[in-house]
Amino acid sequence: MDDGIYRNTCPRNCYGTCGILSHVKNNKLVKVTGDPSHGFTKGSLCAKGYAYTQFVYNPHRLKYPMLQTPRGSGNWVRISWDDAYSIIGKKMIELQARYGSNLASGYNKYSGNLGLLHYATEGLFNSIGTHTKPVGNPCALTGLNALEYSFGKKFSAVPEDMTYSKMIVLWGANPAVTNVHQMKFIYEARRKGAILVVIDPVLTQTAKKADLYIQIKPGTDMWLALGVAKLLYENGYASNDFLNERGEGWNEYINFITHGITMQEVYEITGVPPEAIAELASLYYSIKPTATWAGLGIQRNSNGNDSIEAINSLVALSGNLTIPNAGLYFMHFDVETFPNKLLNLEGPPNELVLESRSVDISDYANNALSFDNPPLKLLWIASRNIFTQDQNLAEWKELFDQLELIVTVDMYLTKTAMQSDLVLPAATHFEEEDLNIGYWHYWISLNQKAIPAYYEAKSDLQIARELTRKLNQLSPGFSSFPHEKEPIDWIYEEITPEIKHLYGINSFEDLMTKAFHKKEKSIFPDDRQIFRFFTPNENNCVASKAPGLDSFTLLTPQSLLKIHSQYEWVSWLNTKKDESLIEISLAAAKKKGIADQDKVELYNESASIIGTARISNHLPDNIVLTHQAGSNPINQLIKNKDTEKPDSSTYFYDSIVRLRKWEGYNV
Ligand code: SF4
Numbered sequence: 001m002d003d004g005i006y007r008n009t010c011p012r013n014c015y016g017t018c019g020i021l022s023h024v025k026n027n028k029l030v031k032v033t034g035d036p037s038h039g040f041t042k043g044s045l046c047a048k049g050y051a052y053t054q055f056v057y058n059p060h061r062l063k064y065p066m067l068q069t070p071r072g073s074g075n076w077v078r079i080s081w082d083d084a085y086s087i088i089g090k091k092m093i094e095l096q097a098r099y100g101s102n103l104a105s106g107y108n109k110y111s112g113n114l115g116l117l118h119y120a121t122e123g124l125f126n127s128i129g130t131h132t133k134p135v136g137n138p139c140a141l142t143g144l145n146a147l148e149y150s151f152g153k154k155f156s157a158v159p160e161d162m163t164y165s166k167m168i169v170l171w172g173a174n175p176a177v178t179n180v181h182q183m184k185f186i187y188e189a190r191r192k193g194a195i196l197v198v199i200d201p202v203l204t205q206t207a208k209k210a211d212l213y214i215q216i217k218p219g220t221d222m223w224l225a226l227g228v229a230k231l232l233y234e235n236g237y238a239s240n241d242f243l244n245e246r247g248e249g250w251n252e253y254i255n256f257i258t259h260g261i262t263m264q265e266v267y268e269i270t271g272v273p274p275e276a277i278a279e280l281a282s283l284y285y286s287i288k289p290t291a292t293w294a295g296l297g298i299q300r301n302s303n304g305n306d307s308i309e310a311i312n313s314l315v316a317l318s319g320n321l322t323i324p325n326a327g328l329y330f331m332h333f334d335v336e337t338f339p340n341k342l343l344n345l346e347g348p349p350n351e352l353v354l355e356s357r358s359v360d361i362s363d364y365a366n367n368a369l370s371f372d373n374p375p376l377k378l379l380w381i382a383s384r385n386i387f388t389q390d391q392n393l394a395e396w397k398e399l400f401d402q403l404e405l406i407v408t409v410d411m412y413l414t415k416t417a418m419q420s421d422l423v424l425p426a427a428t429h430f431e432e433e434d435l436n437i438g439y440w441h442y443w444i445s446l447n448q449k450a451i452p453a454y455y456e457a458k459s460d461l462q463i464a465r466e467l468t469r470k471l472n473q474l475s476p477g478f479s480s481f482p483h484e485k486e487p488i489d490w491i492y493e494e495i496t497p498e499i500k501h502l503y504g505i506n507s508f509e510d511l512m513t514k515a516f517h518k519k520e521k522s523i524f525p526d527d528r529q530i531f532r533f534f535t536p537n538e539n540n541c542v543a544s545k546a547p548g549l550d551s552f553t554l555l556t557p558q559s560l561l562k563i564h565s566q567y568e569w570v571s572w573l574n575t576k577k578d579e580s581l582i583e584i585s586l587a588a589a590k591k592k593g594i595a596d597q598d599k600v601e602l603y604n605e606s607a608s609i610i611g612t613a614r615i616s617n618h619l620p621d622n623i624v625l626t627h628q629a630g631s632n633p634i635n636q637l638i639k640n641k642d643t644e645k646p647d648s649s650t651y652f653y654d655s656i657v658r659l660r661k662w663e664g665y666n667v
Contacts, residue, residue, distance in 0.1 A: 008450060087422060
């Protein structure tokens, strides 16, 4: 590679999707800086981004394909890529011969890298015909479904517009930790006089900066949104916006907030004092435009869908949908406007098995264990670290026991990779080409190959191409993956005339020079769209599951210097000394005889986690808080989600735990 500056994009599951300028000297990434042409990130990165040189050249990175015999023993031996492809190819072909289809082969992949060419994994499996595939979205599906219901599409306003809002309501969002670039626009709005309201069970870094902070019981956001709407409507302060009365379900919604709930119920269920709710209603009435951001945590419980719909409806009723610089923020899924040729690659038909077998990714192990015709026998894991992320680990272990081959593609030897037969070293985004589309902002940016691969690391696309060749060598015609196509060919195909028009791009070469913004309006609706108001259902009368007297709701937000288990190996960011902190309230500490820095144990019927107590003056009595991932990850405590609702996110925040001082024994 030539020395110089290359354009990259941070592909992590993060609001930023930051444009990066990569400085390369003697084939080495020597420095990264932010791309000034990117109008959302404006030439800066977060600390994780600036640490990428250590992420790339890290002694813990995987260098070669490795085989572990027996699985879980730690007895790893280096093998060649050709041998790795032979092991995988022979097993796939043998399973097809044994069962008459490829349903016994499946994958589990999600958001470790959101670049479009990372859909090569999906493309690879599509190319072998019907197989077992994950569906859904563990993080945001409930909220996205609620957006579809309310707006008819995944509507989320343009983040830069928040600069011009007169009031910003951050409802369960903590951008000071999770979306640092958005803080620039919030600070700018405040400099111009905007009011900042934060609604959150926890006094977060963002909440500390608010003009009005409302502490709410977890899982009761629907009630607060309905209560504020009730006050607005009954006091004659609902907007005269044409959207009201024209929106679907207006009469039922109004009937419910006027006759179906009382303010007393709202105060008791949410724990929010009457004065605070009245103040919020008064602000919604008197200040426009107001931007309302519904955070992801709101929808990580069994009330999540209703809460997001109720917030959407409050935004509409208060007249903040149809004016500029107001609106509703959650996230969009504009990636769906692209052809997604790899994701949608069609494979050869199987006359006996017409359709692939779908597995809800939020309940993968349970679902997969129920298959017996044929059972799942080969699992390919990419962009995922199941053993620090997923709930139901006992079922995962049972599923792993029945699998005959587990292949993990990753940059590091994660907890999941350690339980695999084969690990394949993955390239970082600096070592491959890609195209990235944000899910928060509306920018598109190219990812160039800036440096040679680290030792023998390969991109998902390269692995798909090479494995295809091996499969077809062993069994001609087994895979229809177009292995001859280069990464650049796939990117070209994504830049269709429609995409060029939407983003104002003249040619692909334009992307080599800067990032581009979609022509997008924050105002809803256009002439064809219909807004649907919150619909009461039988669950609306049931308060969120409150913990019992001696139990606690477990909240597990992201921390500033990691995204789940990503970046754990970067010592510039994570020294490991603070990874098992368990935050508890003063009252809980007194009751349990726990002092700051004592070892404490969080436990329930699923598992037990030992950590170090940090006593907080601000945390509500019935909440304990700890961060995701780490060496003793909290997903062990997360129970099964409600299988009655397969079309939802994982209900992480419905988890109830107990707490005690650790006396050096395990439950
Ligand atoms: S982790 Fe997020 S904020 Fe940080 S560089 Fe990557 S996309 Fe940007």
